[in-house]
Amino acid sequence: MQLDKIVNYHKALADPARLRLLLLLSKGELHGQALAEKLNLSQPTVTHHAAKLREAALIKERREKNTVYFSLNPEFIYAGSEASLKFIFAKGAEELEQESPESSLKESVLRNFFAKDGHLRQIPAQYKKKLIALQHMAEQLEPGVIYSEKEINVFIQQFHEDYATIRREFIMHHFMYRENERYELNPPEMWTRWENVK
Amino acid sequence: MQLDKIVNYHKALADPARLRLLLLLSKGELHGQALAEKLNLSQPTVTHHAAKLREAALIKERREKNTVYFSLNPEFIYAGSEASLKFIFAKGAEELEQESPESSLKESVLRNFFAKDGHLRQIPAQYKKKLIALQHMAEQLEPGVIYSEKEINVFIQQFHEDYATIRREFIMHHFMYRENERYELNPPEMWTRWENVK
DNA sequence: GATATAATTAGATATATATCTAAACTATAT
DNA sequence: ATATAGTTTAGATATATATCTAATTATATC
Numbered sequence: 001m002q003l004d005k006i007v008n009y010h011k012a013l014a015d016p017a018r019l020r021l022l023l024l025l026s027k028g029e030l031h032g033q034a035l036a037e038k039l040n041l042s043q044p045t046v047t048h049h050a051a052k053l054r055e056a057a058l059i060k061e062r063r064e065k066n067t068v069y070f071s072l073n074p075e076f077i078y079a080g081s082e083a084s085l086k087f088i089f090a091k092g093a094e095e096l097e098q099e100s101p102e103s104s105l106k107e108s109v110l111r112n113f114f115a116k117d118g119h120l121r122q123i124p125a126q127y128k129k130k131l132i133a134l135q136h137m138a139e140q141l142e143p144g145v146i147y148s149e150k151e152i153n154v155f156i157q158q159f160h161e162d163y164a165t166i167r168r169e170f171i172m173h174h175f176m177y178r179e180n181e182r183y184e185l186n187p188p189e190m191w192t193r194w195e196n197v198k
Numbered sequence: 199m200q201l202d203k204i205v206n207y208h209k210a211l212a213d214p215a216r217l218r219l220l221l222l223l224s225k226g227e228l229h230g231q232a233l234a235e236k237l238n239l240s241q242p243t244v245t246h247h248a249a250k251l252r253e254a255a256l257i258k259e260r261r262e263k264n265t266v267y268f269s270l271n272p273e274f275i276y277a278g279s280e281a282s283l284k285f286i287f288a289k290g291a292e293e294l295e296q297e298s299p300e301s302s303l304k305e306s307v308l309r310n311f312f313a314k315d316g317h318l319r320q321i322p323a324q325y326k327k328k329l330i331a332l333q334h335m336a337e338q339l340e341p342g343v344i345y346s347e348k349e350i351n352v353f354i355q356q357f358h359e360d361y362a363t364i365r366r367e368f369i370m371h372h373f374m375y376r377e378n379e380r381y382e383l384n385p386p387e388m389w390t391r392w393e394n395v396k
Numbered sequence: 397g398a399t400a401t402a403a404t405t406a407g408a409t410a411t412a413t414a415t416c417t418a419a420a421c422t423a424t425a426t
Numbered sequence: 427a428t429a430t431a432g433t434t435t436a437g438a439t440a441t442a443t444a445t446c447t448a449a450t451t452a453t454a455t456c
């Protein structure tokens with residue numbers, strides 16, 4: 001069942017040693033003993049935690065001679081987070097069912113919610129459509145550029161006056177990354193994809 | 199430390215009963231007995247799970263007669279997910295490693311501006327120190343609780359008579375969120391962090 | 397007050413798991 | 427073949443926690 005996968009994902013992350021382990025790996029691959037030393041744990045304990053993380057597919061490993069190097073499996077870390085939110089907020093999914101099947105939903109949203117001058121008439125209430133609108137706007141941001149909060153507000157306002165809501169949605173659905181009032185576009189593989197919403 | 203909050207977030211979600219509970223709440227608020235029945239659990243067990251979720255600020259509750267209605271706290275559910283990813287994919291790494299060099303400033307502010315009984319002698323004029331003082335007070339508010347303006351005033355007055363100024367500072371620096379005279383603690387990742395002030 | 401209803405707390409139990417030491421395994425080097 | 431280094435497995439222990447029943451608390455109604 002899907003539930004168990006989500007539970008295992010969170011179990012894997014529900015331990016300080018494992019979170020610190022992942023944090024270490026985010027800076028590059030490491031072998032078992034190095035992890036044991038940095039985490040101040042015995043080697044068997046590292047093996048134990050690595051097994052849990054491997055079961056949840058959060059790390060990969062590669063063997064070289066008799067040394068095993070561990071590294072992150074970032075796609076699965078993001079996917080679990082996404083699946084988890086999707087599971088809890090499944091209500092939005094149901095609402096989608098009673099939608100008349102549109103040949104090209106994306107085109108329909110772009111046509112109906114955006115004016116010819118690009119202005120967003122209103123923020124779609126339906127989850128899937130909202131994601132399409134958000135993605136359309138996010139695609140017009142420059143990858144790699146650091147934006148101030150003010151710049152983001154101005155950018156959003158060319159589409160819609162309620163920049164606060166849209167800015168928040170950008171963060172929630174991982175279109176952007178925020179830290180200390182500085183915003184940066186995430187790579188598309190991190191975005192919540194409307195195509196995957198049932 | 200921030201690590202524990204993230205661990206608690208995942209612990210809260212690392213149980214099938216709690217995930218199903220959240221899923222039920224995503225369709226609308228429910229009271230304890232209804233949850234017990236739908237989840238096929240005893241009422242005390244529901245209380246147990248609700249407490250875990252409340253500690254992680256993932257649900258809110260409201261009392262009507264002697265019935266307690268639970269509902270989701272979606273902002274915090276998203277915020278935890280976000281904070282977790284942010285933590286693993288570093289940038290937050292530096293924040294974790296340092297900790298000690300600057301913590302002396304924090305201790306110094308807590309020692310010099312706060313009396314032993316917790317009273318704030320005076321509001322620090324220096325920006326960085328003011329943030330430390332604000333954060334110290336904000337940390338004593340309950341996540342997920344909705345406070346009336348009056349309650350906030352009373353809360354602040356236990357530290358300092360000038361509750362109006364401090365209340366405004368709470369909002370300005372994103373320690374709290376205000377809407378229609380109702381106040382709620384923001385998740386720490388939204389706070390203006392003194393650690394990042396030059 | 398007395399009573400009824402919903403929720404919480406207390407206490408018990410069983411299961412899960414984080415951690416360690418010691419032993420076993422695996423691949424390379426001598 | 428033997429030794430060495432890294433990892434994993436086994437077994438033990440201590441702590442955490444999910445669940446229940448029974449008792450207590452909190453609120454509302456009579």
